[in-house]
Amino acid sequence: MSSTETALVLGGGVGGLVSAVELRKRLPAADRVVLVDRRQRYLFDPSLLWLMTGLRTPEKITRPLARLRLKGIEVVSGEIEHIDADARRVSVDGQELVGENVIVSLGAEYAPETVPGLAAAGHNFYSLPGAEGLRDALRGFGGGRLVVLTATPAYKCPAAPYEAAMLLEYHCRKRKIRDDVQIDLYAAEPGPMGVAGPEVSAGVRGMVEARQIGYHPEHQVERVDHAAGRIFFTNGAWADFDLLAYVPPHRAPEVVRESGLADETGWIPVDRHSLETGRPHVYAIGDVTTIPLRLGKPLPKAGVFAHAEALVVATNIARSITGKGRPASFEGRGQCFVETGDGKAAMARGDFYAEPVPQLKLHRAGRRWHAAKILFERNWLRKWF
Ligand SMILES: Cc1cc2nc3c(=O)[nH]c(=O)nc-3n(C[C@H](O)[C@H](O)[C@H](O)COP(=O)(O)OP(=O)(O)OC[C@H]3O[C@@H](n4cnc5c(N)ncnc54)[C@H](O)[C@@H]3O)c2cc1C
Incomplete structure (x- = not known):
């Protein structure tokens, strides 16, 4: 193992963004955090629903990924063409990148x-x-x-x-x-x-x-x-x-389907608490994963989970390198605003890992949940960029 470690974060969506920023905060300055995405701009997906009805512009709901460089993250713009999970090596537009730890957060393709x-x-x-x-x-x-x-x-x-x-x-x-x-x-x-x-x-x-x-x-x-x-x-x-x-x-991106990381569902199976893939030091988070629940269906794909999983993986990788902090575990809790129009929204939240079935409550639609969603959008974009 080299004295300087590299954490390779594949994908600059919700999971990749949160993992990279959290790793940067927690790792020694000499260690590298490298984030790779084909997109130049991060897109806050939930606001597409407001954009389609004319309430947002693309400028308002996107941010340049290059801005992460100001936080000390190396941002590589390009197409990930190949993932060698055993060697923890990826090829990006012909360039080879290797990491001691790899986080796959490549989402779903349409x-x-x-x-x-x-x-x-x-x-x-x-x-x-x-x-x-x-x-x-x-x-x-x-x-x-x-x-x-x-x-x-x-x-x-x-x-x-x-x-x-x-x-x-x-x-x-x-x-x-x-x-x-x-x-x-x-x-x-x-x-x-x-x-x-x-x-x-x-x-x-x-x-x-x-x-x-x-x-x-x-x-x-x-x-x-x-x-x-x-x-x-x-x-x-x-x-x-x-x-x-x-x-x-939806399906997993082609590079994931060809990586050997995906199972027969087409998605990457992971440990439901640690997000480990079974390949040493290779983690997968967010939409690209499949986490079966007792009721026979997988955990839904949602940013709230990609976010929470990213925090868990970043914490545990940093801990394995620095020896500091407590181990983290993803516990399947999540929430979701449900916009209803008329300046109102409802809110569903609860525990998706509850046995034998997820336990969620739907809070009645009202103006305060809609206001909370607007605040969430603003704070999210401000916090991570
Ligand atoms: C309309 C809409 C509304 C939503 N509302 C909500 C909501 O209210 N709450 C909620 O929790 N979730 C919501 N979501 C879902 C949420 O956006 C996703 O679950 C979340 O973005 C998943 O994060 P991720 O990191 O797994 O993937 P993504 O955020 O999709 O990021 C994947 C990244 O990988 C990159 N990538 C993929 N393949 C390659 C490649 N080969 N080379 C280079 N880069 C690559 C992509 O460019 C992308 O940037 C919504 C989604 C949509 C579309």
Whole structure:
């Protein structure tokens, strides 16, 4: 082992950002913290829902990753093309980087092309260009059938499509076109936020339906006919649309799928408390992981977990190098704002590791949770950049 250690952080999203900043704070100055991402700018994903309804601009919700250099983090911009987990070595645009510790936080990649016709017909509001496209299309939308679609039952931030439908409904009311717009949410899953339990699921469904949004669970999209404006489902049903906003299928990034770190689920299995991958000194956190829960479904993919997992891994790596601090453990607690429109939000929070099923409570929608979400956005971007 060299006297100077290098921590290699793969990905500059939620998990990578938090791990790199925390490691930098905790490691001796001589040790290197290297963060690699293909993106130049960090994007605060939750605010895409406000961007699509014109309440945010891209400048307001993104920050240059290069700014992390001011904190002493080495930022490498480029495509990670290969991960050798045993050698803890990665190749970035042909350049080799090696670390004594490696944190994989490469998130999920979108695969809209796996559903014929989907990408051409609709707006992927889970991406910045897609949310901008939806915002622009809404400006010219004076009425008709507006459909929100989840293309698969599992996707990151299980609240987001439900929030999107309610924010779009509010947006139509504010523009005084609500009477001319029919809004439907077609979901591949059996109900909203299923892992959070029946109380939360029923509560969110109730909020959606109270806004006269048609809710159609267990509709798995098969293909979309762009020219006809029609979605075909595997159960034989179909739905017509004038404007389509969708959540795309997700999968682990190709470089992860080819690294040997992923299992048959396609994601990286990790120890549920330490986030160790089983390869010495290689950790995985956030959306790229799979953590099975007793109820048979995995821990949902969400920034709140990527954040907490990053703190645990950074603490434990720093402790292994400096001998200082207490060991940390990820305990599966999380929370999620649920924007409902009208300047209000609800809040679901609790313990996802509770046995035999997660224990969560849904706090009623009100102005204070919405205000808390605005504050969270501001503080988050201020704290990490
Ligand atoms: C619309 C929307 C709303 C959301 N709202 C919430 C919310 O309210 N609460 C919540 O907890 N979560 C929310 N989320 C989910 C949250 O954003 C993610 O769970 C979180 O970003 C996961 O962090 P991560 O570090 O695992 O991955 P990411 O943040 O996705 O970061 C992965 C990084 O890896 C980089 N990368 C991938 N492959 C490569 C490669 N080969 N080479 C170089 N770089 C690569 C990517 O560019 C990216 O920057 C929301 C998501 C969306 C889309």
